[in-house]
Amino acid sequence: MSVSKNCAQFHFIGTIDELCCHLGLIKAMLSNEDAWQFSWLSACNFIEKIQKNLMKIMAHAYDPKDSKYFFTDTEIGELVKEIDKLKKNLPVISKFVIPGKNIIEAQIQIGRAIARRAERHYAAINENGQYCSVAGEYLNKLSTYLFTLSQQESLINVNFINQISGL
Numbered sequence: 001m002s003v004s005k006n007c008a009q010f011h012f013i014g015t016i017d018e019l020c021c022h023l024g025l026i027k028a029m030l031s032n033e034d035a036w037q038f039s040w041l042s043a044c045n046f047i048e049k050i051q052k053n054l055m056k057i058m059a060h061a062y063d064p065k066d067s068k069y070f071f072t073d074t075e076i077g078e079l080v081k082e083i084d085k086l087k088k089n090l091p092v093i094s095k096f097v098i099p100g101k102n103i104i105e106a107q108i109q110i111g112r113a114i115a116r117r118a119e120r121h122y123a124a125i126n127e128n129g130q131y132c133s134v135a136g137e138y139l140n141k142l143s144t145y146l147f148t149l150s151q152q153e154s155l156i157n158v159n160f161i162n163q164i165s166g167l
Contacts, residue, residue: 012121013061019114020054023047026111029104046082057135064131071134079141086148101154108153112146115139
């Protein structure tokens with residue numbers, strides 16, 4: 001059976017693939033030997049777990065009936081736990097955030113935007129409810145995680161720059 005490369009399912013799978021690759025770039029930037037980011041190993045390990053979950057979501061998009069690709073509340077709970085852990089050290093945001101405080105923060109914000117696009121594509125392919133709804137919730141929380149991670153990286157870089165410049 002031939003399927004158009006312009007179908008919603010392929011747009012979704014392509015966006016998830018793009019997001020997974022972009023997370024790989026973020027992971028590589030965080031784990032650079034010259035990087036001084038706070039708890040980079042923890043973030044890299046968690047991002048790799050996210051990449052594996054994204055592969056599971058792609059497989060689910062190819063085969064929505066196979067329950068081994070279904071998500072549970074456990075995956076969402078892990079994201080929420082990580083978000084809460086990161087938020088503990090962050091000030092309350094009272095204005096719009098403009099990406100570009102530093103390279104890593106900007107790259108993470110790009111990943112966040114791709115995650116939001118993936119969530120929209122997932123909603124499009126799941127209009128009739130044939131896919132696991134928890135996977136859509138996972139993508140929603142993933143964009144929140146990436147936003148929170150970007151803010152942590154921004155704060156760490158500002159504090160580091162202030163320390164080395166004597167401010």
